[in-house]
Amino acid sequence: MIGFYSPKAKSGVTELSLSIYKWLKEHTNLKVAFISYGSLEKEEISDELIHGFSNLTLTQQKQKIKKMKKEFNIIIYDASSQLSEGVLNLLPIVDRLFVVGEEHKDFAIKLHQIIEFNKIFDKRVKNLITHLQGSKTFILSENKENRVIGFNYTKKDSNDIGQMIYTDYVTHYVKVKLIEKNEKILRKIKLIPQEVLHKGLYDLGIDYEKALLFHKFVVLRAALGQPYNEAVETLFPFLINSSFNELLDKFQNELYAIAKLKI
Template sequence: MYMVGFYSPKAKSGVTEMSLSIYQWLKKNTFLKVAFISYGVLEKEEISNDFIHGFSNLSLIEQKRKVKQLKKEFDIIIYDASSQLSEGVLKLLPIVDRLFIVGDENRDFAVKLHEIIQFDKLFDNSVKNFIAHLQGNKTFILRENMDQRVIGFTNSKKETDDIGQMIYTDYVTFYIERKLIEKNKKVFNKIKKIPRDELYIGLYELGIDFEKALLFHQYITLRVALGQPYDEALTNMFPFLINYSFEELLEKFQNELFFITKLQKY
């Protein structure tokens, strides 16, 4: 379900040791089901259902299938992306939910890699297709706070505990967010089925305050009158319906109305 990647631009930088210690920490200190993937081949560890290495030996199709299977079976997947810098590694990094760059001296590289991955996801169809294959129509985006998402660290016992705690906390947040997204998707699908002329009535019947439902109806009507397709207007405005109070939504509506009126004068 939740995938954490460990990487370094340098050979023999301790990526495998760090990722293995995090894998073992999570298995010891939580009740979560944890799996481990190593892009390269490990000498001592045996391959099992929850411990896979030599991932680079699999074809891209087999890698897709395996990751998809593991995401269904396990709560957290630790991905050791050490090995050498390769196209295969770079194509897998964008699917992780958190990315660690090993070694504090690599902090600048971490930020640059984050930017490259973001750019790559926009233009590389193979990466976009891989993400779509794993997550349906949802394009995964690394969170904007890079200090928390892409960091450097040294390999110490204390930091193993700190990072283990961080990953566990992040997993819990991720789980809650996903559940809320699933709930909102169900609500949105119900809203799309409401007849246009009865939108505010349908929203009220779904539990939205009447004043807010009526305001949202007027907002959508304004957008459609300006030429925006109805379904697109619903999609764009739905997050504001869920996250904004009546006062905040009213202020946004008034600001947009003011801006449109000002444009019409010119």
Template sequence: MYLVGFYSPKAKSGVTELSLSVYDWLKANTTLSAAFISYGELKKEETSNELVHEFAKLTLAEQKRKVKRMKKEYDIIIYDASSQLSEGVLKLLPIVDRLFVVGEEHKEFAVKLHQIIKLNKIFDKRVKNFITHLQGSKTFIIQENEGHVIGFSHSKKETNDIGQMIYTDYVTYYINQKLIEENEKIFKKIKRIPKEELFKGLYELGIDFEKALLFQKYVILREALGQNYNEALEVLFPFLINNSFEELLEKFKIEISFITKLK
């Protein structure tokens, strides 16, 4: 369900040792089911279904299937990306829910890496589809906080501190996923409403009269600008759910004002 990555661009920086210690801590101190994936080879540990190594030998498609299957089976997966800079590693890093770049001296590198990851999510369809496939559409993410996406760790940072941080992140992520699931159920109901009866259908679902009417007007505006109806629904849905009538109205007014200025 929740994937945590450990990475460093510097060889022999202790990434594998650190990530294994966190994996062991989670198994010893929580009731969550934990698994471990190593991009490279584990020479001392006994591998099993929950402790996988030599991930680099799998094709990207095989890696995707493996991660997808394990995320369904385990609560937390620790991903040891190992101390190497390669195309294969960079392809998988965008899928993690929290990324630790090991070594305080790599802070600038980590910031650049995060920028690359965000860029990939926007423009690389293969990466974007992978993200959507595993985590659900980003449209429905309730909490988007960069502090929960990328973290910095001293190479000697206590395993307990990192373990506690990951566990706290997991709890937040779990709650978010439940909210996402509820939102997706509502969105599916909205998509089934006939286009010409959108306002009425929203009102019958429990949306306030004024807000339902405004949302329909907003969708009509987007369609008039050339946006596909279903795409307009998906893009505007988070504002319907998470914003008040006043906030939605203000956004609607700003958009109309912007369009007017362009003419």
């Protein structure tokens, strides 16, 4: 879900968000939806284009978004409105937030600070903090070498922002697919008894030598006092992402470090 927002009325948010919605529909094969917090005069309401979202309760809004996320790849959220509690209540569920208007840079930074403070008291806020601080933060200006929060919208931005959102989606899709696959494998590995871990890994398709080495690594960690499942989970990324030689180097380095401590 991609949010476009400005604290000032009539700041071009709707024009921008609609242009991004249309760009994605024209240049990608993704299923794209559009939600406007306010009412639009020219656009007809349909299953994929909804406006007057402010007429729904917060619970109804979240239920609607949850349902739409199952049907559409990307949802564009036009939050063009003066500062309101209704808009702010939805901001924590967006995956990327665009603050429109270069003059609103200070506002965007202040919003960041307020949400960061509020996360101490409200766990629901934490996701947005991650987005604001991490790779999902919207940072763009006409000078691409000097990125800032907030920007002045021009029509040429539609292509840049559209490409950015599409890249985000592709990255997210690949990441989710890989993570889901790995999580399923990890759950299966945790069910394997420690004494036959290498055999269980081999049955799951892991090379036998690598499976045997991973087994030894887990046994070493367990001997040092780490719980079995925790050792499996901690070392799992090395099993999936490392070659046999890389895993062997890590195992030998750990043995060396332990031996050095005992000297």
